[in-house]
Amino acid sequence: MKLFIKNGHLIDPAASENTGMNVLIEDGKVAAWIKPNDDQPGDCEVFDAAGLLVAPGFIDMHVHLREPGQEHKETIASGCAAAVAGGWTSVCPMPNTHPVNDNAAITRYMIEQAERAGLANVFPIGAITKSSDGSELAEMGEMKAAGAVAVSDDGRPVPNAGIMRRAMQYARDFDLPVIDHCEDKSLSSGGVMHEGKISLLLGLKGMPALAEDIDAVRDIILAKETGSHIHIAHVSTKGAIEAVRRAKSEGINVTCEVTPHHFTLTDKIVEGYDTNTKMAPPLRGEEHLEAIIEGIKDGTIDAIATDHAPHHADEKALEYDRAPFGITGLETAIGLACNELVHKGVIDLVRLVELCSSNPAKIFNLTGRGTLAPGSIADVTIIDPELDWTYTNAESRSKSRNSPFDGWNFRGAAVTTIVGGKIVYKR
Amino acid sequence: MEKPFRRRDLLGIRGLTAAEITGILDTAETFSEISTREVKKVPALRGKTIINLFFESSTRTRTSFELAAKRLSADAVNISVSSSSLSKGETLLDTALNLDAMAPDCIVVRHGSAGVPHQLAKVSKAAIVNAGDGANEHPTQALLDAMTIREHKKHIDGLEIAIVGDILHSRVARSNIHLLTKMGAKVRVAGPGTLVPTDFAHLVENGLTVCPHIEDAIDGADVVMILRIQRERQDSAYFPTLREYSIHYGLTNERLDLAKKTPSSCTPAR
Numbered sequence: 001m002k003l004f005i006k007n008g009h010l011i012d013p014a015a016s017e018n019t020g021m022n023v024l025i026e027d028g029k030v031a032a033w034i035k036p037n038d039d040q041p042g043d044c045e046v047f048d049a050a051g052l053l054v055a056p057g058f059i060d061m062h063v064h065l066r067e068p069g070q071e072h073k074e075t076i077a078s079g080c081a082a083a084v085a086g087g088w089t090s091v092c093p094m095p096n097t098h099p100v101n102d103n104a105a106i107t108r109y110m111i112e113q114a115e116r117a118g119l120a121n122v123f124p125i126g127a128i129t130k131s132s133d134g135s136e137l138a139e140m141g142e143m144k145a146a147g148a149v150a151v152s153d154d155g156r157p158v159p160n161a162g163i164m165r166r167a168m169q170y171a172r173d174f175d176l177p178v179i180d181h182c183e184d185k186s187l188s189s190g191g192v193m194h195e196g197k198i199s200l201l202l203g204l205k206g207m208p209a210l211a212e213d214i215d216a217v218r219d220i221i222l223a224k225e226t227g228s229h230i231h232i233a234h235v236s237t238k239g240a241i242e243a244v245r246r247a248k249s250e251g252i253n254v255t256c257e258v259t260p261h262h263f264t265l266t267d268k269i270v271e272g273y274d275t276n277t278k279m280a281p282p283l284r285g286e287e288h289l290e291a292i293i294e295g296i297k298d299g300t301i302d303a304i305a306t307d308h309a310p311h312h313a314d315e316k317a318l319e320y321d322r323a324p325f326g327i328t329g330l331e332t333a334i335g336l337a338c339n340e341l342v343h344k345g346v347i348d349l350v351r352l353v354e355l356c357s358s359n360p361a362k363i364f365n366l367t368g369r370g371t372l373a374p375g376s377i378a379d380v381t382i383i384d385p386e387l388d389w390t391y392t393n394a395e396s397r398s399k400s401r402n403s404p405f406d407g408w409n410f411r412g413a414a415v416t417t418i419v420g421g422k423i424v425y426k427r
Numbered sequence: 428m429e430k431p432f433r434r435r436d437l438l439g440i441r442g443l444t445a446a447e448i449t450g451i452l453d454t455a456e457t458f459s460e461i462s463t464r465e466v467k468k469v470p471a472l473r474g475k476t477i478i479n480l481f482f483e484s485s486t487r488t489r490t491s492f493e494l495a496a497k498r499l500s501a502d503a504v505n506i507s508v509s510s511s512s513l514s515k516g517e518t519l520l521d522t523a524l525n526l527d528a529m530a531p532d533c534i535v536v537r538h539g540s541a542g543v544p545h546q547l548a549k550v551s552k553a554a555i556v557n558a559g560d561g562a563n564e565h566p567t568q569a570l571l572d573a574m575t576i577r578e579h580k581k582h583i584d585g586l587e588i589a590i591v592g593d594i595l596h597s598r599v600a601r602s603n604i605h606l607l608t609k610m611g612a613k614v615r616v617a618g619p620g621t622l623v624p625t626d627f628a629h630l631v632e633n634g635l636t637v638c639p640h641i642e643d644a645i646d647g648a649d650v651v652m653i654l655r656i657q658r659e660r661q662d663s664a665y666f667p668t669l670r671e672y673s674i675h676y677g678l679t680n681e682r683l684d685l686a687k688k689t690p691s692s693c694t695p696a697r
Contacts, residue, residue, distance in 0.1 A: 197629050201441070203541035203563030203598060273542025317520035319540035321561070 002026045003421060004034075004041060008049025008382065011350055012056055014358040014371035018350055023054060025378040028421035032374050047423075049382055052415060055353045056372045057089025057379025059360035060330065061257055062179075062233055062305035065091070065122070067113060068106065069098025074310040074399045076110060077117035079330070082308070082398040084425040086330040087414025089379035090121040090369065091308075094154040095132065102127035102138040104146035111147045119424050121379070123149040123364065125179065128167045132156045137167055144174045149364040152179035154233065155280065155325070159185065161218055168228035177229040177255075177363060182215035182240060183207070183281065192321055194267040194282040202270060204320060207282050213239030220247045223254055231363060232256035234307050236281040238291035245300040255363050257305040260329060260336035261404070263292050269404065275316045275323035276404040279309065296355070297346055302363060304355045306333045310400030328403045332391050334383065336405070338412025342385060349385065357381070380418035387413045387427075436548045436555040439564035440605040448606060452574055459574075461498055472501035475532040479505045481558070482538040488558050488568070492535050504531075519543065520550060527551045536560075541598075562596050569602035573610070576650055584611030589644040589686070591616070591676065592654030593665075594623045600654055601630070608634035617644035618654075618676055621665040641676050646685045653678050 003025040010021040010033070022034040024041055034041070065079040076093075083091045093110060095101035101110065107124045114122030126143035130136045132153040140151055151171055157180055158164045164180075171178045188207035193199050195206020216232055220243055223230035235241055235256040247254045261279065266289050270277045277283060295301040309326025316323050337356070341347045347355070361370020368377045390409050393401040417425035432450050440448070461467055477496045481489050489505065496503035508522075523546075526534060533554045536544050541561030548555040559565040576583055588607055594600045594616050607614050608631045616623055617638040628637045638644040645651055656672065666672050 197626055200595075200624060200626055200630055201601075203561050203601060205562075273545045314518050317518040319519055319538065319546070320542045321540040 001421065002031070002041065002044030003047060003378075003418070003423075004044045005047045005049050005054055005380065005382075006040065007036075008052050008054035010054045010372065011353045012358075012372045013350055013354045014056070014361075015373040023372055023380070025380075025418070025421045028378055030372050030374050030376050030378050047382075047416070051384065051386075053349055053383040053385055054372075055381045055383060056357045056361075056370050056376070057417075057419065058087050058334075058356040058381045058414075059090040059092070059364070059366065059370065060088045060306050060308070060333070061092050061303055061360045061364065062259075063091045063093050063308040063330065064096065064310065064326070065093040065110070066310060067097065068109065072399070073312050073315075076113040076122060077119070078397065078399045079308070079310070080114060080117045080119035080122065082328070082330040082396060083120040084417040084419065085397050085414075086332070087334045087381045087383065087417055088120060088330060089381060089417060089419045090123060090366070091330070092123045092125050092149060092364065094125050094152060095127040096154055096156070100127050100132050101125075101143075101148075102130050102132065104139065104142040107143045107146040107148050120419060123147065123366065125150045125152050125154075127151065128153045128158055128171075128178065129163065134158050134160060134163060137163075137170055140171055140176055141174050144176055148176070149366065150177045150179050150231065152181070152233065154179070154181045157181045157183055157185075157215060161222070164219070165222050165226060168222055168226040168230065172226060172228040175365060177231045179231045179233050180215065180219050181233045181280075182212045182219065182235075184211045184214045187211035187214070191282075192278060193270050194284045196267060196285045198267045198270060198285070202273070204270070207280070209237040209239060209284060209288065212237045212281055213243065216240035216243050220244070220252060220254055223247070224250070224252045227253065229253045229255070234259045234262065234281055234305065235295070235301065236262045236284050236288060236292070238288050241291045241295040241300055245295070245298075248300065255302040255359075256300070257303040258292055258296065258301045259305060259307045260333045260340075261327060263289070263296060264336050264340050265404070273320045274404065275318065275320055276327055276402050278320060278323055278325055279307070279327050280325040293346055296341060302355070302359045304333065304337060305360070306330050308398075309402075310398050311402050313401055316402050326402070328396065328398050328400055330398065331396055332403060332405045332408070332410070334414050335389070335391060335408070335410030335412055338385055339410055343411055378418060378421040380416075381414055382416040382418070383412065384415045385412045387411065387415065389413050436544070437566055438544050438548060438555065438557050440566045440569050440602045440609070441564065443609070445609045445611070448570070448573070448609060451570055452577060455570070455574060458499070467498050468500060469498070470500045472496065472499040475501040476530070477501045477503045477533045477535060478526055478531045478553075479503060479558075480508070480526065480534055480536045481506065482508045482536070482543070483559070485537055485558070488537065492558060501532075519546060523547045523550055527553060559598055561598065562601070563598050564602045564605075565598040566602050568599050569606040572603055572652070573606055580649060583607060586612040586649040587615070587647060588612050588650045588652065589615050589617065589648040590652045590654065591641050591644055591678065592618050592622070593656050594618055594627060594654065595665075596622070596657040597654045603652065604630060604635060615644040615648070617641045619666050619672070642682060642685060645682055648686045651678065651683065651686055
């Protein structure tokens with residue numbers, strides 16, 4: 001089976017390519033690049049990508065697929081359906097499943113469920129500590145052998161610096177990046193939104209920015225000392241971004257990601273008490289949004305990740321204080337990146353591909369992905385950066401409907417998603 | 428006469444204009460005399476159904492709402508939900524839609540979580556009146572305080588008003604700050620740094636000062652409002668002991684002497 005993608009605009013930052021190259025796919029791999037005026041190879045299916053961006057498959061470094069354990073919110077199959085509809089060819093689920101993905105059996109199960117669904121690739125993230133309870137290290141080596149690409153205790157960040165230090169020393173032996181959801185809970189516990197003028201105005205308990213800053217700085221100091229790779233999840237504060245910028249300039253092995261909602265919204269949207277504006281880290285104030293945009297522009301921020309966090313409608317139909325944290329994000333990410341970053345001139349399309357594909361592949365050591373160089377795996381995201389469309393929760397492929405972007409208009413969307421040479425989504 | 432208040436709901440003071448506030452106070456004054464009559468009833472709300480939906484315990488506020496409804500001839504139903512709706516497996520939305528299906532004209536709601544009246548207003552056909560939501564607002568208490576101030580001082584604009592105590596957790600403080608500054612008063616707040624965040628100064632555009640000491644707030648004030656310590660809303664210690672609090676932040680006679688000659692002191696219910 002051959003697939004020939006022609007007339008498109010190929011952007012492959014890892015191969016320094018930004019041209020009108022045609023791509024020939026054969027047996028799930030990129031067979032060759034063919035110049036626009038060269039002969040079309042015979043005996044192949046042709047995909048006309050005229051006017052479209054052809055990019056190496058987008059990799060979402062941070063999702064919650066809820067399986068095993070909370071299949072009423074999402075399954076690996078429904079999550080992968082939402083992923084490919086949003087242009088993501090690979091997703092990396094966090095370990096906060098029930099039970100926690102802290103061992104090779106669960107890691108393997110997640111990968112097998114993804115294979116059964118046959119849509120997106122799933123690269124699980126294993127737990128740092130058993131049950132993510134912050135005390136004993138989980139079997140990282142075994143999980144890595146089973147297919148885990150990183151370790152994290154995500155929403156239950158390791159509070160004990162001594163254990164975090166040991167985790168980083170140990171993960172280094174297996175070449176596993178350690179991902180931290182930076183939140184010092186002694187400062188933020190009980191909070192439901194960003195602490196600032198708006199939280200005072202609304203009478204909601206705040207989560208101060210410094211809870212993230214302090215943990216990020218701690219992790220950077222530990223990364224410097226251990227020589228391990230620390231990846232800061234969903235960075236949302238000016239202080240944390242400045243700390244990462246400084247650390248990078250000192251040569252410390254630190255990377256970070258940002259979510260589309262954090263580069264789009266501020267805490268102002270919490271007025272009205274819609275529980276689909278509640279997530280952790282919370283939507284921050286204007287100065288933090290500006291710092292995020294600056295970090296995306298200057299390269300401090302390495303990746304865009306959705307932190308797709310589905311919750312059942314009944315769970316979100318509660319008091320703001322009691323509703324769970326998190327929003328869905330797989331299907332709105334490219335639309336938001338185009339609206340807020342590309343069309344506003346913050347970044348160009350090359351940088352977009354870097355943030356969503358080549359950098360995530362590099363950070364998680366996903367060989368053969370994040371590029372379309374001949375020989376690599378044929379995961380392709382095809383984007384129409386000019387397509388006008390409207391997102392509605394009702395049409396979402398996720399099992400859950402908890403997005404604050406219901407009814408938003410976007411310019412720019414994934415129109416076709418190819419995984420392992422197979423077209424798995426077509427708009 | 429044109430109706431001064433055209434909104435369906437009363438969710439807070441923050442969204443109201445000074446004219447709307449004055450309109451409510453003027454209307455309320457004409458009704459206050461009813462409570463002094465032999466027959467304490469007028470037909471203003473005859474045929475209307477009001478549900479007093481209290482998720483938090485309350486004596487004064489709930490009784491006030493119930494008596495007000497009865498004296499205006501409305502049919503009032505009181506519901507006290509002591510345990511949370513979730514413990515019965517019901518969401519807030521379920522509860523609201525169920526009550527709304529019984530076609531009340533108005534739901535008066537008190538809840539320990541900020542924003543519940545706003546959430547109900549979005550799904551309910553009935554008018555929603557906020558009787559206190561978490562640490563957000565308590566608009567009717569502020570309106571009552573404003574009536575008291577008008578009674579004693581004849582006007583609100585130009586007054587210097589001190590609010591002291593647990594500002595952080597107080598919905599009464601928020602509603603009063605909005606109301607009094609909208610009406611042209613100057614408000615000073617004071618209390619321990621843990622309970623009066625400095626960001627509070629930016630809560631409203633003008634007219635609000637955060638004072639470092641309680642004495643600064645009271646000095647020369649026309650009205651002093653004391654907020655009680657909201658122990659039930661404090662998840663950890665914001666000051667060492669009540670003893671130390673009363674020494675440094677309590678309203679003593681010496682401190683009250685700093686205020687203007689005939690100060691009014693209100694102690695809001697909650």
